[in-house]
Amino acid sequence: MEETTVLDLERAGWDALCNGTAADFYARTMTPGGLMVLANGQVMSRDEVVASLADAPPWSRYEIGEPRLVPLGADAVALVYIGTAHRDPDDPPFVGAMTSVYVASPGDGDWRLALYQQTAVAS
Numbered sequence: 001m002e003e004t005t006v007l008d009l010e011r012a013g014w015d016a017l018c019n020g021t022a023a024d025f026y027a028r029t030m031t032p033g034g035l036m037v038l039a040n041g042q043v044m045s046r047d048e049v050v051a052s053l054a055d056a057p058p059w060s061r062y063e064i065g066e067p068r069l070v071p072l073g074a075d076a077v078a079l080v081y082i083g084t085a086h087r088d089p090d091d092p093p094f095v096g097a098m099t100s101v102y103v104a105s106p107g108d109g110d111w112r113l114a115l116y117q118q119t120a121v122a123s
Contacts, residue, residue, distance in 0.1 A: 009111060023051075
C-alpha cells in the first residue's frame with residue numbers, strides 16, 4: 001500500500017469527522033473487530049465508535065503532520081502522525097500522536113481500519 005493511499009483514507013476519515021458523516025464512514029471502513037483507543041483511556045469497539053459518532057459534535061478543521069508509514073506485512077500497514085483537530089476557534093486544539101492500522105479485507109481487497117490509537121501531546 002502506498003503512503004498516498006493511506007493518507008487519503010485517513011483524510012477521508014477526518015473529513016467525515018468534520019462534515020458529520022463519521023458514523024457512516026467508520027461503519028464502512030472499520031473491520032468488524034476493530035478498536036479505537038482514545039487519549040482518555042477509553043477503548044471502543046466498532047459498534048461503540050459508530051454509535052458515539054452519530055451524535056458527536058463535528059470538528060471544524062484538522063491537520064495531519066509528520067506522517068510515517070510502517071509496513072506490517074503484505075496485507076497490513078500502520079500510519080503514524082501528529083494530528084491536530086479544532087472544534088471551536090476559541091478553544092485550544094486537540095493535538096495527539098496518532099496511529100491507524102489498516103488491513104486488506106480478504107473478501108474484496110479494500111483497506112479497512114483495524115486499530116486506531118491516540119496519545120495526547122502536551123502543549
